[in-house]
Amino acid sequence: MSETSSNAIPAYLPLRNDLIGEEPYGAPQLDVPVCLNVNENPYAPEPAVVETIAQRVKEIAPTLNRYPDREHIALRQAFCDYLERESGVKLEVDQLWGANGSNEIMLQLFQAFGGPGRIALSCNPTYSMYPEYARDTFTTWKLAHRNEDFSLNVDATIKAIENIKPAMIVLASPNNPTGTPLKMDDLKRVLNAAKAAEVEGAAEGVHPVVVVDEAYIEFRDPGTPTALELIGEYENLAVSRTMSKAFAFAGARVGYLAANKGIIDCVRIVRMPYHLSAVTQAAALAAFEHTDEQLSRVAHLRDTRNQTAAWLKEQTYKGQPLEVAETQSNFILFGGHFDNRDRIFDELLQRGVLIRTVGPDGWMRVCMGTDGEMARFREALVEVLRIVEQD
Ligand SMILES: Cc1ncc(COP(=O)(O)O)c(C=O)c1O
CATH class of the missing domain: 3.90.1150.10 (Aspartate Aminotransferase, domain 1)
Incomplete structure (x- = not known):
């Protein structure tokens, strides 16, 4: 095998x-x-969670002849409430966006910011799906290398940003498959470099988007900060999250994005109409009624x-x-x-x-x-x- x-x-x-x-x-x-x-x-x-999910799906079943809420506003509000509770960061509904797993969030980001003539940069070793998003959106995929202990090589990454002029810089924190956390100071240095960098294939005054994939962030040691805290300060920062890992909801396929409204509006251009089914939205809202049990x-x-x-x-x-x-x-x-x-x-x-x-x-x-x-x-x-x- x-x-x-x-x-x-x-x-x-x-x-x-x-x-x-x-x-x-x-x-x-x-x-x-x-x-x-x-x-x-x-x-x-737990059985109480299963019961609520079944109940909430039953409640919306008679409306399944209609398309779901395309903007999934109730769920975006639930993401806000969850993030405030989990990380202490208060965001607005128009700073949140949901999709079918953070896989779909990432693909939407590549669809919006990548594409022919555009470059995405990440740091090896990292999540092996990233090059596939690049391939599927005709985005050129480039890598800087991490240090021997898998921490970010910030100097090499910044040099690559300056030389390559990527449209996107994708960093997982904690990283997969290594588990390595991304230090806030290192992230800030990358964000500042991105703020000053140009983007190949884009107009003057355009700067790269820094995507931090926080799929596993709830497993960090308590008290460790998250990239969410920097959204207010950096308009080109996008933070991807998921209900699949710590939240124990992988089968439902729900991921989400936290960023400034401008980034969310770019993603809304490329999303499929009604991409999040009414059943998915109902199940996710039901699970959020049991956040304590799920975590x-x-x-x-x-x-x-x-x-x-x-x-x-x-x-x-x-x-x-x-x-x-x-x-x-x-x-x-x-x-x-x-x-x-x-x-x-x-x-x-x-x-x-x-x-x-x-x-x-x-x-x-x-x-x-x-x-x-x-x-x-x-x-x-x-x-x-x-x-x-x-x-
Ligand atoms: C770093 C990372 N990001 C994103 C995902 C995708 O998670 P999901 O699409 O289930 O939200 C995974 C899954 O293993 C992952 O390891």
Whole structure:
């Protein structure tokens, strides 16, 4: 078993030339007992939440002959309320925008600000979907490199902004697959550089948009600031968030964007009409009625992450301790010197444990599961490392 399965496209179809040979994106969806590969919250919604979702969807079902609220105003208000409570940042409805997962938010940003003749810049290693948004919108994709510890190389990033003149700078915080947080001072330096930079293919006086992807931000240590705090100060800052991770709502597909109204209005130009179904809006509003329950396992998952990171550091492979990247997320990049990570992946899978081979060579990523799942992961990993290091 490998991470991808092949996709045979019939030769008679006029698939775009640049897509020939491409594979659909996605981690394997396998029916195994311990799934620790896509950074979900492993805890299912409580019965009271399920009940409210069912009730709210039932309430809107008789209106399903009509299109939903295209502007999803009630949901945008719920995003505002949530962000004020979660981060202490007060935003207005016209500074929020929702979509089908933050994947769709990002695609809309690329549709609005990328495109032919435009460049998007990010910092490697990072989320492997970003180049796909660029490809799908004919945006040129460029990378600056992170430091060896995966923190942002701010000087290299600023130099790239000045030289490349990107329309968009995309930074994940915490970063995926490394878990690395983005320091506020580093972000401010990038934002200031963007404020002064030009954009290739755009008129004079146009500056890049800085997109901070905060998909995992609720897992940061309490008290750590978020990029949301800088929206008032920087008009070219866009912060992407999601209900998929800490909020335990991945199946509903709800992501959102916080930014100044100008950015939201650009995104509104490219969105599909009625892109957020009435069922999605009702389910998301129902979940926000139970914010406490939905977030109730976040602190525990943070503890699990810290304990797992400490445990991983005590493990060895071929006589050397495993490396563990600093993480503020619900996953951990570990290993550093695995010389056969595909074999480790396969052996873990044979033991019913699915993780991911992503990131630089030699590293693997595991996301935090329930206590029982993490115990099985530990047991399987110890066994597998002993077997594979004999090869
Ligand atoms: C960094 C990052 N951003 C965005 C997403 C997409 O999340 P969703 O579309 O479920 O909101 C993911 C999912 O794994 C991610 O890792």
